[in-house]
Amino acid sequence: MEGNSYLPQLARVVDIHEEVPGERAIKTFRLEFIDGDGFSHKCGQCAMLSIFGRGESMISIASSPLVHGYKQFSIMRAGRVTSAFHELAVGALVGIRGPFGNSFPVNDWHGKHLVFIGGGCGLAPIWPVIQTAVTKREDFGDITVFYGGRSPRDIMYRSELEKLRGAAEVYLSVDSPEDGWEEFCGFVPANLMEKEPSPEDAIAITCGPPAMIKFVIKNLHALGFQDEQIYTTVENKMKCGIGKCGRCNLGKDYVCTKGPVYSWADLKELPQEY
Ligand SMILES: Cc1cc2nc3c(=O)[nH]c(=O)nc-3n(C[C@H](O)[C@H](O)[C@H](O)COP(=O)(O)OP(=O)(O)OC[C@H]3O[C@@H](n4cnc5c(N)ncnc54)[C@H](O)[C@@H]3O)c2cc1C
Numbered sequence: 001m002e003g004n005s006y007l008p009q010l011a012r013v014v015d016i017h018e019e020v021p022g023e024r025a026i027k028t029f030r031l032e033f034i035d036g037d038g039f040s041h042k043c044g045q046c047a048m049l050s051i052f053g054r055g056e057s058m059i060s061i062a063s064s065p066l067v068h069g070y071k072q073f074s075i076m077r078a079g080r081v082t083s084a085f086h087e088l089a090v091g092a093l094v095g096i097r098g099p100f101g102n103s104f105p106v107n108d109w110h111g112k113h114l115v116f117i118g119g120g121c122g123l124a125p126i127w128p129v130i131q132t133a134v135t136k137r138e139d140f141g142d143i144t145v146f147y148g149g150r151s152p153r154d155i156m157y158r159s160e161l162e163k164l165r166g167a168a169e170v171y172l173s174v175d176s177p178e179d180g181w182e183e184f185c186g187f188v189p190a191n192l193m194e195k196e197p198s199p200e201d202a203i204a205i206t207c208g209p210p211a212m213i214k215f216v217i218k219n220l221h222a223l224g225f226q227d228e229q230i231y232t233t234v235e236n237k238m239k240c241g242i243g244k245c246g247r248c249n250l251g252k253d254y255v256c257t258k259g260p261v262y263s264w265a266d267l268k269e270l271p272q273e274y
């Protein structure tokens, strides 16, 4: 990033969409920079979003780098800062600094089949890759998206996921059965095993709760995926975002600068402190 890395730019909230209700509510915020385009980003990068007097939080940029003029963020209500975001109305001013972190090596995946596996709020960090792959459809092989939530109400990006069908195979799941749900009932890793995506010329990209990731990795291995074919993104707690405070370390790595995107081949060598 250029200039003073601690200085947020001003952005205006131009749209708010309620994705998921309840205790673990998720809202998607569309932000427009007050002065010009702000900054460009790559798939998998994050930004520090701030509300004056409440603090700042690291949030994945959930819009595709191919989209200009605004950036989108899906924020789960967790505590002080994220709850303050949930209280905002359209028109509010917030701070934004970034972009932070490395990115998914999307250009290296041209010609490959892409298998996305997301759970809960973990769809947001991989959504820019999905959007980029669908926009540049001819650059990739098959695109398959597995995504699950606790219940149908916990499925985020519901209408956008429906729009993907045709360009991508979309397999949704909920943990426990509910009346009217016609797709898979059970955990995301079980849905993955049932559909058995082939590892040949494929890359798997996964993000979700740590318990889900553990079993997704186990099942990808069972399907024949090698560690080098599996990518994920890590959400260690962060403060500065620029490798200065030591808050986000994973063994010798500061996740804010070395990550958050890792291949499983690299991540499995680090302490499992995420
Ligand atoms: C690289 C990265 C990407 C992220 N992307 C997103 C995203 O796209 N959407 C989103 O909603 N959240 C994302 N997070 C998590 C988000 O940063 C935290 O939920 C947020 O900072 C909590 O701030 P708070 O002030 O609301 O909560 P606090 O008042 O600070 O804490 C409330 C609770 O949340 C827990 N918590 C705080 N930070 C984290 C964290 N980093 N991971 C897990 N639990 C935490 C605390 O332990 C506490 O239990 C990301 C985090 C990182 C590091």
Ligand code: FES
Pocket: 237, 238, 239, 240, 241, 242, 243, 244, 245, 246, 247, 248, 249, 254, 255, 256, 257
């Ligand atoms: S957040 Fe400060 S070193 Fe990573």
